[in-house]
């Protein structure tokens with residue numbers, strides 16, 4: 182990469198920008214003047230990032246910008262002599278990811294590890310999610326970053342996707358609304374977000390070179406819909422394109438996706454950037470409207486300059502992207518001269534994460550073990566992750582947190598006592614397992630330091646569960662009031678989960694069986710807690726324990742949040758945003774998912790799409806629109822837990838369901854009454870069933886809106902109103918390239934889950950059609966599932 186004259190001219194990166202605080206007038210960039218001073222080379226530099234240490238071979242530029250906020254994923258390119266600073270882009274979904282420590286600096290820069298995306302979505306509480314976003318955004322701003330590389334919004338197409346923990350749902354409405362709330366919250370701080378990964382990054386295996394073959398209808402109704410909802414509702418400052426191809430074209434090189442759909446149809450006006458090292462042809466990415474290439478590679482610079490010189494890329498297209506990045510820089514706290522404190526309110530944010538995490542936990546079974554009875558004082562704690570609670574997944578979705586509250590500490594904080602004998606046994610076992618892992622990493626580092634770095638960045642298999650003899654368990658059962666067993670799972674980018682990760686291991690199965698057996702014989706109850714990022718198999722063992730709570734990966738206050746729920750301080754009110762299949766192969770997408778394949782890790786996209794291995798080089802989305810409950814419901818396939826399911830410590834009655842037509846809108850209201858003895862909140866779900874849906878090849882029902890009550894005291898009621906626009910009822914008709922609402926009588930189903938419909942209302946809807954562009958058609962024949 183040729184070094185820019187402008188870059189060399191500068192040392193103090195932020196010096197060129199005017200100083201301002203919130204009260205001062207907004208500083209503006211005179212774009213015409215800046216543009217008039219930029220050479221072609223300057224522009225080519227400006228649209229690509231400043232590189233990534235160890236990967237881009239561009240260490241001079243990286244050195245200068247990395248020091249802005251160490252550990253941030255990247256920056257924009259500074260034009261210092263023109264007063265245009267580099268702005269800082271940092272991950273990620275569960276909180277800001279920057280280095281916690283800096284060389285020669287005794288201060289620490291820890292960030293709050295908030296709950297994973299899946300947990301946030303499971304709250305179905307957009308107000309709460311907005312508050313979490315606001316807290317995350319405050320850390321972004323106070324640590325001197327400008328754009329948060331989040332939220333991540335891909336559809337949970339298959340239970341084994343390695344990044345499902347960062348994502349929200351198998352349903353685009355839940356995903357879109359959750360993302361919109363998160364973005365609104367973060368951006369309230371006048372910092373940016375980057376909604377990602379646009380689009381269809383639904384597997385990690387060969388993620389940089391996988392071609393997703395998807396019908397236009399499934400793209401429009403499922404894989405793009407969530408982005409459309411979030412982008413229109415919340416206007417993220419940036420959009421991050423994904424790594425994969427869609428129907429033969431890299432998303433970052435697809436004008437149809439990045440310009441025709443995103444900008445022309447949805448009216449998006451912000452900046453589009455690639456995922457890190459995503460795509461191949463810099464000139465084509467610019468032409469497509471992907472404004473910024475991150476983190477930047479020498480080839481991209483060369484490709485853009487050569488592209489303009491040869492006429493392959495018009496300079497006007499390049500200018501347009503330069504201007505969009507200038508718009509982004511202009512809005513940034515760094516350009517506005519914001520004096521960040523490096524002291525976000527970590528204490529207040531610990532309270533936010535604690536409360537939000539408790540609200541997204543899902544009670545799956547309760548035979549009376551929860552909340553703990555007043556007589557429960559001594560808790561016997563089993564499972565490795567009870568003592569080493571998993572706050573979140575690995576990779577760019579991780580956060581450098583100061584601490585994680587384990588379940589052990591959470592129980593102690595809650596006033597419970599725990600068995601010291603068990604604690605000591607687990608501590609010794611953990612030390613043994615840790616030593617083995619460190620030895621493996623040290624051996625790998627000897628061969629190649631990059632390997633060791635990767636091993637730390639990526640998920641490591643968790644150790645087998647420690648086993649106990651019947652005598653040991655009997656002794657523990659006599660000394661404790663209840664047993665809690667935690668099962669853990671961890672995953673992250675670059676790799677999908679293995680089939681074995683979905684199923685229970687032998688050691689887990691044995692632990693649950695034996696503990697339940699011994700405790701039940703002793704007249705004591707057993708609670709299983711799931712500290713996981715994605716769904717697991719439950720059908721073969723869920724009859725054994727007395728209660729099951731899905732705590733997800735609940736962030737750094739995890740143990741405290743769990744104990745808030747176990748103790749009854751907070752009634753669980755989370756519901757699943759995905760289906761829990763009996764076997765993962767029950768999901769139709771499993772026929773076309775890279776189960777237990779070589780992940781083909783390719784850090785900087787050196788690979789090629791030459792081979793043609795099914796589900797690795799290309800993936801046929803043959804389930805079409807039948808993703809998640811749309812499949813299980815429509816084809817009567819039994820599940821372990823349906824979409825939208827979640828129990829409470831109390832019970833709710835639904836009454837007075839009504840539908841009112843208001844122009845083109847349908848307002849559905851229902852009164853929810855707390856009929857139990859505990860306070861609690863209820864999520865209300867609104868599904869639509871289309872007329873003649875068999876003939877129209879539609880799912881039996883689709884979620885269109887939802888609401889959540891406030892905390893209801895026993896006996897208290899609240900009326901929830903949910904609004905659906907007639908246009909929301911449309912399906913995508915490929916032959917007409919249009920969203921089509923078929924005329925007829927629609928059923929509006931008010932449910933407590935997709936499988937528990939409380940009231941059915943009806944309304945006659947008029948036909949409508951909205952034409953859109955005929956783009957992104959598959960290039961291969963797909964054998965699509967139909968009803």
Ligand code: BGC
Pocket residue numbers: 254272273330377456457577674
């Ligand atoms: C991930 C993105 C992330 C980026 C920067 C990529 O590997 O896919 O989600 O924002 O790295 O860290």
